[in-house]
């Protein structure tokens with residue numbers, strides 16, 4: 026504090042009023058010399074201090090000697106003296122003790138005997154010189170302008186050791202503290218062990234089918250704690266001969282009852298989190314997240330909006346008017362939006378004048394956010410497959426004053442045929458909603474393996490299409506953000522990992538400076554290492570709903586053409602998605618027949634299946650569901666092919682480097698006929714992948730040089746035959762068709778049209 030010393034010669038900036046009045050302070054070396062020599066040069070304040078110290082010394086000197094009584098008195102007297110000592114120490118802090126020559130009288134042989142009480146009290150003696158030196162240093166640091174004597178006085182008090190010195194003996198205090206801490210830790214451990222031994226160590230039910238007692242919630246809670254303790258140090262607390270799995274099973278059941286989850290979802294969460302974190306997650310998921318609103322910067326500014334709402338007495342909790350009905354809301358000054366759902370748009374980082382697609386946009390929260398960042402420039406395409414929900418998009422966009430947006434109601438999986446060449450795409454995919462259980466607790470009970478698999482299939486399909494809609498050559502973009510409000514890896518990392526294999530995209534940082542890294546491994550599965558660039562959000566760590574955000578950059582408009590196995594897999598995914606759509610439609614019809622209405626949507630897939638009374642339909646639905654189970658999360662089961670001549674040749678071909686085909690963006694493909702769900706004619710297809718040489722009965726007009734195109738066309742022909750309505754491949758089919766037709770006139774290949 027105070028003025029700066031002029032250690033370096035600074036150029037004068039001119040004789041200002043201040044400069045004339047007040048010169049920079051100079052600290053000369055002699056200022057650290059004994060005081061009496063420098064008296065003449067002492068500053069006013071220093072003189073004052075010195076006088077004060079001298080006065081104090083005269084008044085207090087006898088008191089300093091009092092500690093001698095300590096050795097002879099009882100403990101009470103000792104305490105009193107100690108208090109006095111402390112007082113005198115405090116008072117002495119600034120007081121240099123001078124001897125008769127006026128020199129500082131510090132630590133000397135005379136007062137060495139004072140130091141003994143410390144040993145008497147059982148404390149470690151302070152002997153080494155180093156410590157003394159240290160003390161001196163400490164003292165010197167504390168008061169730069171104090172003389173040596175002061176330092177020595179300080180040391181004297183340090184030696185007293187156990188008082189509340191302002192200048193403590195660091196090493197001694199540390200040693201004492203450490204010792205104390207050690208003892209406390211030892212005691213705590215002993216106590217814990219005792220309590221564990223004293224309490225009944227949790228025992229698993231007998232293996233021979235002992236009846237489980239009905240238990241109350243507090244009992245369950247206790248058992249959760251017990252089992253968690255056992256699992257935390259399994260070697261130590263386990264029951265002889267019982268496996269970890271058995272404990273986990275009990276824990277899972279208890280957690281399901283306690284937090285009202287179904288076993289499927291609880292198992293997923295147990296797989297995802299370490300035990301302690303799992304408990305935190307479950308607890309946090311019981312509490313609703315803070316209500317948040319987003320300012321519509323097209324109409325107002327945050328400060329203004331905040332002021333208006335505060336004036337109205339809105340605090341989101343106990344206001345008279347609900348936040349969704351204030352004049353400001355109706356005037357479109359804000360959108361009610363969870364904090365987590367603002368993250369995908371922030372990651373997307375929309376730019377003005379771009380062409381952006383929001384593939385699944387209803388009810389328009391993120392669309393309106395994008396539009397306001399774009400400042401109503403460029404074009405935003407807000408799409409959603411649900412006709413009812415799309416109404417909410419239109420309403421919200423109107424209310425918020427957005428006028429750069431085109432709203433469409435298309436199946437996202439087929440959007441490639443509607444339009445491509447976007448600068449950026451947001452895919453906020455439909456999901457199981459396992460991240461928002463606080464908002465919708467029904468998720469805890471209603472979601473099943475089938476639901477997850479259904480979402481996973483749809484998400485994969487939507488993501489590939491979304492990537493195909495992007496223009497890799499966009500001067501400003503070529504970015505895609507994928508997000509879900511699910512925490513399950515099956516709907517997040519798994520989907521992205523799939524897209525990384527299938528398209529020319531790479532993961533890039535989201536630009537969000539918080540969030541947990543995406544999984545690169547999960548149970549026995551391993552994902553691409555770059556998945557750590559994706560971000561996960563949890564209620565217990567970020568006070569937000571569970572959310573996932575990944576940002577992809579498309580680096581080429583070409584679509585890799587995969588080998589036969591991959592093609593089959595992709596086809597099966599498509600097929601499954603389509604069949605699911607059909608099955609869902611049929612179930613919905615069935616539901617509406619039974620007048621179950623909205624309620625039915627909330628019911629689980631299994632319940633809906635049970636409700637279906639038409640046996641034929643029921644079988645169809647059940648079959649479709651079985652297919653999911655078989656197909657998802659693993660590679661589809663390979664059906665062994667009949668060994669044919671030249672098969673090896675074909676295999677080699679499929680292992681060849683990826684053959685690529687150039688995508689023509691913005692080209693509207695020809696319409697394909699309605700789908701033919703049956704996988705007929707599939708057997709005749711391999712003809713096209715095999716070279717004429719290796720296959721004696723192949724058509725003579727299939728030339729070797731056409732193999733590349735033939736391979737490519739196989740993909741689309743297969744799709745055409747198997748799923749005639751896979752229109753999303755339309756323009757590619759057309760492309761390949763044209764190429765193939767040139768090369769092999771008169772083949773038996775069926776027309777794509």
Ligand SMILES: C[S@@+](CC[C@H](N)C(=O)[O-])C[C@H]1O[C@@H](n2cnc3c(N)ncnc32)[C@H](O)[C@@H]1O
Nearest residue numbers: 385386387388389390391410411436437453455
């Ligand atoms: C998570 S919500 C989107 C929320 C929205 N992005 C927002 O911020 O308001 C998922 C949406 O995907 C839509 N959806 C489901 N399947 C679809 C499909 N095949 N194509 C396009 N949209 C679909 C649903 O209707 C639902 O509105």
